Amino acid sequence: MPPPGNEYAAEQLKTQGNAQFKNGDYEAAEALYGQAIQKNSNNPLLFTNRANARLKLEKWEGVIDDCIRSIELLKENMKAYFYLAQAQLAINHPNEALSSALMAYELCSHSAQQTSNAATISALVLRAKKAKWEIRERERIRRRGDLLADLEAHLEVTYKKEQEDIQARIESGDVGKVEGQEEKEERRKEWEKKRNDLRTAFALSSPEMLQKREVPDYLIDGITFEIMVDPVVTKNGRSYDRATLIEHLKRSPTDPLTREPLSIRELRPNIALKEACTEFLEGNSGWVYDCEDGERDVDARWAHLSSS
Amino acid sequence: MFASKRLAKELQKLHDKLPPGITLVKADDLQEWIMDIRVVDNNPIYVGEVYRLKFTFSQSYPIEAPEVVFVRDETHPIPWHPHIYSNGIICLDLLDRQGWSPVHNVESVCVSLQSMLTSNTKKERPEGDDNFVRNNRLRPRDINFIFHDNQV
Numbered sequence: 001m002p003p004p005g006n007e008y009a010a011e012q013l014k015t016q017g018n019a020q021f022k023n024g025d026y027e028a029a030e031a032l033y034g035q036a037i038q039k040n041s042n043n044p045l046l047f048t049n050r051a052n053a054r055l056k057l058e059k060w061e062g063v064i065d066d067c068i069r070s071i072e073l074l075k076e077n078m079k080a081y082f083y084l085a086q087a088q089l090a091i092n093h094p095n096e097a098l099s100s101a102l103m104a105y106e107l108c109s110h111s112a113q114q115t116s117n118a119a120t121i122s123a124l125v126l127r128a129k130k131a132k133w134e135i136r137e138r139e140r141i142r143r144r145g146d147l148l149a150d151l152e153a154h155l156e157v158t159y160k161k162e163q164e165d166i167q168a169r170i171e172s173g174d175v176g177k178v179e180g181q182e183e184k185e186e187r188r189k190e191w192e193k194k195r196n197d198l199r200t201a202f203a204l205s206s207p208e209m210l211q212k213r214e215v216p217d218y219l220i221d222g223i224t225f226e227i228m229v230d231p232v233v234t235k236n237g238r239s240y241d242r243a244t245l246i247e248h249l250k251r252s253p254t255d256p257l258t259r260e261p262l263s264i265r266e267l268r269p270n271i272a273l274k275e276a277c278t279e280f281l282e283g284n285s286g287w288v289y290d291c292e293d294g295e296r297d298v299d300a301r302w303a304h305l306s307s308s
Numbered sequence: 309m310f311a312s313k314r315l316a317k318e319l320q321k322l323h324d325k326l327p328p329g330i331t332l333v334k335a336d337d338l339q340e341w342i343m344d345i346r347v348v349d350n351n352p353i354y355v356g357e358v359y360r361l362k363f364t365f366s367q368s369y370p371i372e373a374p375e376v377v378f379v380r381d382e383t384h385p386i387p388w389h390p391h392i393y394s395n396g397i398i399c400l401d402l403l404d405r406q407g408w409s410p411v412h413n414v415e416s417v418c419v420s421l422q423s424m425l426t427s428n429t430k431k432e433r434p435e436g437d438d439n440f441v442r443n444n445r446l447r448p449r450d451i452n453f454i455f456h457d458n459q460v
Binding site: 222223224225226244247248251252254256257259 | 314409
């Protein structure tokens with residue numbers, strides 16, 4: 001434990017850091033939080049606050065260090081996992097980002113107040129999933145590209161050999177010149193047809209060509225009109241995404257459909273539906289994620305936390 | 309927070325298909341939309357007329373209800389109804405703070421208003437219309453309507 005005087009000094013420095021953060025001077029905030037940590041390295045909040053400043057400064061490695069140290073001090077640390085996931089996503093580590101984001105979501109949904117952060121975090125979970133999918137998809141296209149190129153090369157080798165054979169037979173007098181040319185032309189047409197068929201087959205095998213780009217209604221949340229991430233079921237059997245339903249229940253504790261009284265405690269996870277949603281997201285290319293409206297205002301949503 | 313995403317999806321659906329008697333007039337942004345409705349049966353109170361609705365969305369839509377009013381211009385009158393004031397303000401439980409639910413949407417609101425007109429038989433304004441229209445300075449959603457009758 002630091003001497004009590006140091007703890008006080010750290011608290012003062014943190015307050016100054018928070019003020020700089022609010023002003024948008026993230027460099028100054030980072031430095032002040034750093035000084036606070038020198039006075040008292042046992043307070044997990046100092047690390048998450050500095051991580052948040054470093055997020056703004058795009059010092060990703062620094063964010064990750066701070067988050068890990070903060071988690072060492074406090075295990076159930078939603079904020080640290082949330083910042084960590086963002087930094088991991090930024091340095092293109094979607095697998096790690098996804099597990100951090102899921103951890104943050106887990107902590108958030110089990111927290112007593114079930115805050116509106118759930119929506120922000122679940123958006124981050126989606127972003128991590130999308131990044132993961134993109135990497136897989138690039139790999140798939142690259143591999144498929146190789147296979148197609150290999151097969152095309154094979155066809156071409158066979159075709160060239162046939163042409164040479166015919167030419168040889170023309171030259172040796174086995175076939176007449178006109179006849180030989182006709183055969184060559186025929187073989188050329190055959191080869192082109194095979195090559196086009198092959199290309200068509202590959203084009204058809206890519207899921208984007210075949211799938212209807214529509215999420216089935218039973219996976220759609222009736223409030224946001226988007227695919228659910230963490231569906232919960234109400235008393236009347238309808239399911240909604242947890243994050244959005246909670247937004248509604250905080251305002252009006254009623255079932256959205258029947259208006260019967262409904263409290264957050266009465267919600268139950270719909271595990272099978274959640275699996276169906278996950279499976280759909282994983283199987284169905286990145287287009288599902290593309291419905292995102294780009295950057296959302298994460299800062300505003302977290303403003304109340306950064307001054308803690 | 310999710311208002312813009314949700315509205316973008318609704319708009320996509322509205323462009324796709326709409327119930328008879330409902331048309332999308334203008335949705336240039338995700339704050340204010342104009343819809344036209346007409347009554348599809350031959351209720352003599354409304355025959356041959358088209359009514360214009362203005363939807364205004366807050367950032368918290370659909371958690372919060374949209375503000376919906378009839379607007380008057382040369383070709384669009386305010387429909388007669390014991391729950392519609394002559395300035396276009398509508399007294400309908402589902403548009404009220406208490407009655408709203410986020411599963412409602414622009415289309416379902418239009419359909420509800422359409423059926424509220426269809427089933428009406430009284431060519432009347434609400435009680436105290438003159439007084440209300442003259443004195444009301446509140447936004448529709450801040451008015452505490454008293455739903456005194458459930459027959460209309």
